[in-house]
Amino acid sequence: MIFILTTKLENGYKSTCPLFPEWSLTYSGTDWNEFEKYANEEFIRLVQKQKQSGKKIDELPTEAFKIKHIVTYYDAFCKKIDDILLAVSWREVAGNYLHKTPKWLYEHLNGIDDEKNIVEFTEEEKQELKHALTDLAKRINAAADKI
Numbered sequence: 001m002i003f004i005l006t007t008k009l010e011n012g013y014k015s016t017c018p019l020f021p022e023w024s025l026t027y028s029g030t031d032w033n034e035f036e037k038y039a040n041e042e043f044i045r046l047v048q049k050q051k052q053s054g055k056k057i058d059e060l061p062t063e064a065f066k067i068k069h070i071v072t073y074y075d076a077f078c079k080k081i082d083d084i085l086l087a088v089s090w091r092e093v094a095g096n097y098l099h100k101t102p103k104w105l106y107e108h109l110n111g112i113d114d115e116k117n118i119v120e121f122t123e124e125e126k127q128e129l130k131h132a133l134t135d136l137a138k139r140i141n142a143a144a145d146k147i
Contacts (some may be wrong), residue, residue, distance in 0.1 A: 081133075090137065097132035100127065 081088075094105035107113040108121050121129065 040049050084133075088133075093129070093132050093136075097135070 077127070090105055090109075091102040094100050094102045098105060101115075107119050113119050
């Protein structure tokens with residue numbers, strides 16, 4: 001089964017397919033059913049184009065995919081931290097607070113790893129990330145108070 005990850009935008013949807021990273025779809029309507037129909041048609045065209053070009057895609061029938069109506073973790077996490085995204089050293093957060101590699105953290109923030117698998121934070125990891133950001137905020141406030 002192929003999953004299409006859908007991010008709900010303010011005024012529409014944006015979709016990507018981990019199996020075909022070059023494919024993405026932006027839809028400006030807000031009706032989920034209309035979007036799903038549109039995405040189905042576009043994805044069937046993509047699969048047919050891949051088959052016609054001779055690329056082997058595991059002999060999948062065009063119906064062997066499903067649109068997964070989720071908000072991707074990029075949307076869920078990166079939008080929540082958008083105003084601090086460039087101000088924080090995520091490398092330091094990954095290593096010093098989460099005891100993970102920066103690559104691991106970026107994959108979890110984006111919701112997809114290098115092998116196009118869906119990855120997500122556990123509840124414990126979410127709490128560790130929250131603790132890290134809270135600790136950094138306290139340290140920044142303490143530094144500002146010293147000025």
